[in-house]
Amino acid sequence: MRIFRYWDNSQKCLGALADDGKVYRLDSPDLMKLVREARAANVSTDEYVRSRINGLEPLRVVSAESLDLATPLDAPEVWAAGVTYQSSREARNNEATAGRSDAETYYDKVYDAERPELFMKSTAARTVGPGEQVCLRSDSSWQVPEAELGLVLDSEGAIIGYTAGNDMSCRDIEGENPLYLPQAKVWKRSCAIGPFVRLAETMADPYALAITCRIYRDGVKVVDETANTGQLKRKLEELVSFLKRDNELFDGTVLLTGTCLVPPDQFTLASGDRIEIEIEGIGTLANTAVFTHELE
Numbered sequence: 001m002r003i004f005r006y007w008d009n010s011q012k013c014l015g016a017l018a019d020d021g022k023v024y025r026l027d028s029p030d031l032m033k034l035v036r037e038a039r040a041a042n043v044s045t046d047e048y049v050r051s052r053i054n055g056l057e058p059l060r061v062v063s064a065e066s067l068d069l070a071t072p073l074d075a076p077e078v079w080a081a082g083v084t085y086q087s088s089r090e091a092r093n094n095e096a097t098a099g100r101s102d103a104e105t106y107y108d109k110v111y112d113a114e115r116p117e118l119f120m121k122s123t124a125a126r127t128v129g130p131g132e133q134v135c136l137r138s139d140s141s142w143q144v145p146e147a148e149l150g151l152v153l154d155s156e157g158a159i160i161g162y163t164a165g166n167d168m169s170c171r172d173i174e175g176e177n178p179l180y181l182p183q184a185k186v187w188k189r190s191c192a193i194g195p196f197v198r199l200a201e202t203m204a205d206p207y208a209l210a211i212t213c214r215i216y217r218d219g220v221k222v223v224d225e226t227a228n229t230g231q232l233k234r235k236l237e238e239l240v241s242f243l244k245r246d247n248e249l250f251d252g253t254v255l256l257t258g259t260c261l262v263p264p265d266q267f268t269l270a271s272g273d274r275i276e277i278e279i280e281g282i283g284t285l286a287n288t289a290v291f292t293h294e295l296e
């Protein structure tokens with residue numbers, strides 16, 4: 001079962017996408033309320049949603065994707081893990097050393113260290129949903145999307161579900177100095193999540209998901225790369241356990257688990273590029289990149 005939100009007559013509605021492709025409108029304001037109600041009823045959220053849609057007429061739509069999809073939840077905070085895949089480690093090393101050095105970098109160290117890299121990526125106001133514009137920084141000339149598996153957490157750090165995320169990043173700012181990481185990662189609309197949250201109890205194996213990133217420029221596909229969460233260096237619970245340490249989590253916090261896909265080094269995003277991030281069993285998150293002054 002997948003949960004999502006969509007716009008109907010300027011109102012955000014909650015929807016359920018069942019495994020048979022049928023789409024239902026849920027009479028509930030948000031995912032976390034469903035989770036709490038399911039717990040109170042001592043059933044899984046999946047079972048609870050099934051009981052809610054039992055007897056309901058599905059929406060007369062071709063597919064859930066044909067709806068005007070919104071963020072699946074208002075994540076109060078989005079955190080992100082870094083250098084959790086070998087491909088990310090290699091890409092960061094290229095940024096930091098311009099491909100010149102074979103000396104050990106901070107990225108090598110964090111890849112092997114017990115403590116993972118975790119950083120605050122976004123707030124609800126900076127996070128956009130499917131179909132919305134993500135922003136490019138005006139002071140960077142090397143920008144990429146980062147396609148990442150996102151964990152939707154409750155305030156205890158339990159994994160409620162999985163979504164797709166885009167950790168927009170400036171490789172030049174990040175490579176210039178590790179202390180610039182917040183500027184390389186956080187700005188207006190630098191994060192997108194959605195459109196669906198696959199309920200955790202219905203996810204067969206989160207370590208066996210194909211992740212694809214496609215980028216279209218003027219209608220032409222210029223990037224098309226696929227990797228798999230099977231290449232993740234760390235366990236999801238390990239990332240969550242570090243995030244929880246002496247920290248306060250809020251219901252609906254999202255933790256992006258790091259990218260396994262970095263476009264070729266010569267690639268940088270341009271205004272108007274359409275970014276598609278597809279995660280097997282979850283769905284496709286699509287956004288167009290523009291500069292902040294071009295926002296519609």
Ligand code: DO4
Nearest residue numbers: 081082083084088258259
């Ligand atoms: O250390 C830089 C950030 C790494 C990151 O965002 C990733 O690996 O996905």
Ligand code: MG
Nearest residue numbers: 146167258259
């Ligand atoms: Mg990332």
